[in-house]
Amino acid sequence: SFTGENFASRMKALLPAHVFKMIEDIGAIADSEKVAVYLVGGMVRDLLLGLPNVDLDLVVEGNGIAFGTKLAKELTGRIYCHEKFGTANLFLNNGLKIDIATARTEYYEFPAALPTVENGSLKQDLYRRDFTINAMAIGLNHHNWGQLIDFFCGCSDLRRKLIRILYNLSFVEDPTRIIRSIRFEKRYDFTIEEDTLRFAQKAIEQNFLERVSANRLKEEFVLILKEKNMIAIFKRLKEMDIWSRILPELELTPGILHFLEHVTEDSSQLTSLLGPVDPGLLTLLLLCHQADEKRVAANIERFQWSKKYNLVLMKTAHEKKKIHAMLQGKDVPISKIDLLFRDLSNETILYFYIVSPDPEQKKIINYLRLRKERIPVVSxxxxxxxxxxxxxxxxxxxxxxxxxxxxxxxxxxxxxxxxxxxxxxxxxxx
Ligand code: ATP
Incomplete structure (x- = not known):
């Protein structure tokens, strides 16, 4: 059991020394500034799970922005404030990131709207969070240093491996939490608690996800792209009838899932020839496999991925037919392949490799090899x-x-x- 345990020693054991030292410093600054400061969210959850996590999330009872400004000065870094929300993001010179929130309550004027902010306490701040396992805090002031604060039985859910919302309307207020629940479920191999799952299903059926802005959906999707269990999350999204609501343009077919599942073994032969590949972009290229140019364009229009992603996705969709036809040709000179391939990103080349049958894969490998070897010496x-x-x-x-x-x-x-x-x-x- 975690109850009554002081987490200071656990933090010290799990976190890199400079991160632990910084948390100690934050506590000392909180005391001298006479504000109550708590470590909350993912880092607390991961500490309890014994997993290292260095993303600091703080809640300040008092003026979060003033405290953040003080921290930026003392710990040396840049601060970005959102006055309206009482939040601040700190980017420290040592590379660490700290998110700061002012303890507050939120009410929603209508579902999926931006929260409106009032003053409030830690408990209320934790109550508006997504899941019980993410709604625990650790005291950082001298009087409660290292003490776990768990109003909503997050600890017990963590032990029982359950993802549970804090109140029945949670998914209605913020439907992106449905996507988050699946992300955490698959990341930790937990289960979405029974009632929570029912509320999720109801919100999905009642089209609440359709009310979320494309940008917020994209943000959640980008987080999934970074997950180790990304494919399991994709499958679950599809199974729960969520996929088509967030990515209607890009169908998740069994064929695409097969490609995704074999990316690592397929690409092992190519990586040394190709150089660095952005796995997120490669995943998107594979997800666009069945989509024609129009659909890819529609997806880009809606989601606005990064500039590079948009360009690569569009170019690949545009050249797809030409490239496949060329690769299928007989006795195609290497220079002809080069004409089409020289301007393709590493991700696109790897994409074509993965989706091509064996003889075409051989041509791609051969081309990449020769492209490295056969370089003119005259300059x-x-x-x-x-x-x-x-x-x-x-x-x-x-x-x-x-x-x-x-x-x-x-x-x-x-x-x-x-x-x-x-x-x-x-x-x-x-
Ligand atoms: P990760 O390990 O993926 O970073 P995290 O729990 O740190 O997970 P963040 O997205 O960094 O996730 O969010 C930090 C904290 O903010 C969460 O732990 C959670 O308490 C809260 N939170 C984030 N998104 C939401 C949301 N949509 N609704 C309610 N609370 C949220």
Whole structure:
């Protein structure tokens, strides 16, 4: 049992020394500023689970923004305040992040609206949170240092591995919590508590998710992309009839699930040839596999992923047919593959690799290998030394060399130079 246990020693054991020291400092600053400060949310939950987590979430009984400003000064970092909500985000110079909230109550004017803020206490602040396991606090002031504060039996739910909302209207007030419940369920291998699940199902049936802004849905989805059990979360979203409500454009087919499940083994051969790949972007590319350009465009329009994501998703959808046709062709010169592939992101190339049958996969690997090996040795500088007048012709020559190299037409410096000379005499004759 956790009850009565003081968590100071547990924090010390689990957290990196500099994080623990900082929490001690925060407690001391809270005392000197005469405000009550609590560690809340995910870090408390993970401490109890014995998992390291360094994202600090603080609740201040008093002026959260003033306290945040003081912390930013003492711990050295930048602060971003949201006066209207009494919240602040601290980005410390040591790389750590601290979220600060002012203890408050919230009421919702209508479902899925932004919360309206009033003053209140810790208990009320915790009550408006998503689940009991996320609604515990640890005292940081001298008098309650390390003490667990658990108004809603979060500890007991943690032990019983249950995701439970705090009040019946929770999902109505904030339907994104439905998505969050699944994320935590699959992350910790917990179960959504029976009543909570029923309330979720009811809110889903009554189309409450449709009231959430695209941006908030996107934010929750991006969090899922970072989860280790992402695929299990996807499956559960589909099973609970949520998927089509949040991503109507991108159907989650068994085929796509199969690709997602085999990403790691499929890509192992490619990673050394390709370089870094953003797994979130790769997942999105795979999710777009069955969608035509129009659907991908509609999804991008609604969600506005990052600039890079939008570009890559659109380009891939646009070139899909052409690339598959090219890969299926017989005796396609490497330079032809290069023409289409040279501007593709690593994620797109890996995507095509994953969804292609074996012979095409071999072509992609072969291309990537040759692209690394067959690089012209003659450079712009050399062209100058050869006495060629700088101008657009440089680009033409270098491009020609790249093509000739890739296709194995030239294999040495001497051959490159004779190719250039040949090319120039032809030019002159025209
Ligand atoms: P993670 O480990 O994924 O960061 P977390 O619990 O820290 O999980 P955050 O999204 O960082 O999650 O949120 C911090 C805390 O804020 C949560 O623990 C929870 O108490 C509260 N919270 C976040 N989102 C909501 C929400 N939609 N409704 C109510 N409370 C929320």
């Amino acid at each position: 712009g500088k050399d062209l100058k030394m050869l006495g060629i007048k700088p101008g657009p012709v440089y680009r033409e020559i270098l491009e020609m060399l790249r093509t000739a190299r890739l296709d194995g037409i030239v294999q040495s410096r001497a051959e490159e130079i004779s190719l250039i000379k040949n090319y120039l005499t032809k030019e002159e004759m025209l």
